[in-house]
Amino acid sequence: MKYLHTFAEKCNGCNTCMSVCSQLYFKVDDPEKSAIKVSAAGKNSFALSVCNQCRVCVAECPTAAITVNKLGVVMINKTLCINCLACVAACPTDVMMTYRGGLVPFKCIACDACAKQCPTGALKIEVKED
């Protein structure tokens, strides 16, 4: 499966990834609308939260709007989603995201956009066996 591997120890907290992600998918620079979240985890250290493609949410979705694509990435079909947020609650790592006023949840689809721009190499798309 393809996923975004994070190396939090390399993160310098510049928030570039959040800008890239929210701009790509929501056309705004807004951390609330980024599928990856950077948060402070002590002095000069940061935590990175992002989907690891574990598939727990897939089983939870009542309309089968969440599926796994050929590359092993977990995807949401917006037209099937009825906005119940069950997947948000079910995600063991709290990375199925929502924003205030939003209806369809969103998540990292391992597109590589943020990783390409990360100045420290803290993000990397990798493939692991299912």
Place this chain on the structure above:
Amino acid sequence: MSTNEAKYDIEKFKKAHKILKEFSYELKPVVKGYNDRTLYINLATLEIKEKPVPAAMKKKFIGGKGFDLKLLWDAVSGSTRWDSPENEICIATGPIAGNTNYPGSGKSLVTTISPQTGIPIDSNVGGHFGPYLKFSGFDAMEIQDKSDRDVIIYIDGNQGKIQIFEAPLEALDSHVLAEQLHEMYAANEREKQHVSVVSAGRGSEHAWIGCLNFSYWDKRRKLPRLKQAGRGGIGTVFRNKKIKALVVKYSGLTGKSNNPVDLETLQKTGLKLHKEIISLDDKQCQMRTIGTAHLVEIMNDYDLLPTKNFRFGSHPDAVKLASWVWKKYFTQNVPDGCWYGCTMSCAHGVDNFELKTGPYKGHKVLVDGPEYETVGGCGSNPAIFDPDAVIEINFYCDTYGLDTISFGTLTGFIMDCYENGILNKERTGGLEMTWGNWRAALEMMHQIARGEGFGLVAGKGVKYMQEYFAKEYGADAQFLKDIGMHGKGLEQSEYQSKESLAQQGGYYLTNKGPQHDEAWLIFMDMVNNQIPTFEKKAEALHYFPVFRTWFSLQGLCKLPWNDVEPADNAEQDEPNKVPAHVQNYVDIYNAITGEKIDKKELMLQSERVYNFQRVFNLKMGHGKRPDDYPPYRAMGPVTAEEYESRAERYDKALQEKQNINPQGKSTEEKIKLLRQYREQQYESLIDAVFKRRGWSRDGVPTVEHLKEIGMDLPELIELVKKHL
């Protein structure tokens, strides 16, 4: 799993349809949880019309069961019987219903004048029909009068179109009919989830315990699921009106379909409960893996699981029906919510179950359930300790349109009569109705479906049989009265109330009959002794029935209220009320409707409708104190065998509560003494409860009380005055 393509000749069915009536209506969005209109259909005149919901109706009746009862009240008179043309079937949701965020928000409420009780019955049922009806444009629908041929009513909620048509060829049994209609109305596989079907079955045509099946499409199983509006014979009325099915189709559901005023609060509150359920359910009720069937061994351990027609509360073989057995049968790891967004997900099913009897013998079917009530009713109560048999009974009850609770309780009654010589093989037409004989029980059910033999008698329920056996076979009427587990004509649901006075009230001081959806007080009363005095019992018998009525005003499921509790619930004041969840309800109601109610107003909303229903019973010639008594078996030991089975408990009670030394007394004497005491206790309970509810000694809501709660509608005042 196979797909259904080409399983049925849908084109042939369609060709045989004859349109009787078409009706168009204007599509309008739901605003703050309401459409402010209802749908009226008359099957004899074929009139279809919209009715506006006046502001006063909204204020006093809120929605759901409140709307149903108001429409039904206006349609019937005191002399209306279940099969009178003016009787209606009303289906409603409620302002909160249909939201996809808060678990348990998709219930339909169904009412009619019951063939079993002669008063309004109401049933709270899952499936997608109610919410789709709502988003198609109607807060409720009422169907009056009868057709002279089998019809289907179709509502297209995206086009604003309603059709009534003759439908001669589709199946009658629900598991087939629902599948046919999902297929017929979906242009492709994906559209099947936008369809919902209401149907009964062949059994409903011949029995008074007919139920309705409300469907939803299960995308993963590629089959319709069936949820039952079980109690009180609504399916019987449905088939008496010659309705084959109701079908609604609606696409476009979103988290905003109710147009709530405060989406954020709704989402936040829903998410909070989703998280609670997902993290705590495994440690608490295991609804997500087993559902209500998790209760079987708990009830057995506390001596509360009905066995042998409620003689006893436990049985050594009950482990064969325990939760871990069901867990193995139920397909795991699939979302089993009966409405979108219910993470409680308790509506489990058994897949690929091979039937051993009846017209579908050899078929591999999907069985919805069994839930606890079915296991208690169709398993332990007739002493059928074979899970396969329980599943098969469950399946046939559903597809024939028969209520599993009534079927279970009446089967227990029949087996009891058989053992006592009131029935024999000759009288049952060859059915050997001995304890545990599931083949005979199933054959009796197939007879109901075919409309023949002893099944015709059995299907009319316990009350009918009591009278029939006394008249036809000269059986002891008092004994039949003592062991016939019904109140007002409705069979009791599946808990032992013998040792809990409060639960006797919880069952029998109810509006529709002994059904556990008003109050379940056994643990509070018997196990934890939290309500020792009459006043405390009366307070509980006021609070819980009134509070729980609110679910039915809103189109909510009761289970997410207290089948999961916040981790700190036990530390709260009054943990039995689950105060944090009650606050959630206040919050989501306000978030959707824009009102500003608090917990007190929530109770008042319910209390108005609760009292209205009581007065409705009065209108139908019932609803007074004499209607509110249990059969003695619900209160104590009828036979020596029952007394002996709990001799220690009863002897102690005689000594401690009545100051009678049991030594040297015969069991019969002791039964009599205990009975006197318990019957007296029940009288005192009624006095206390009626007083707390603001009713007269006779059980009639007083004028002052109706004024106090703001339900002093002229018609009600006029009616109660005649009885005060």
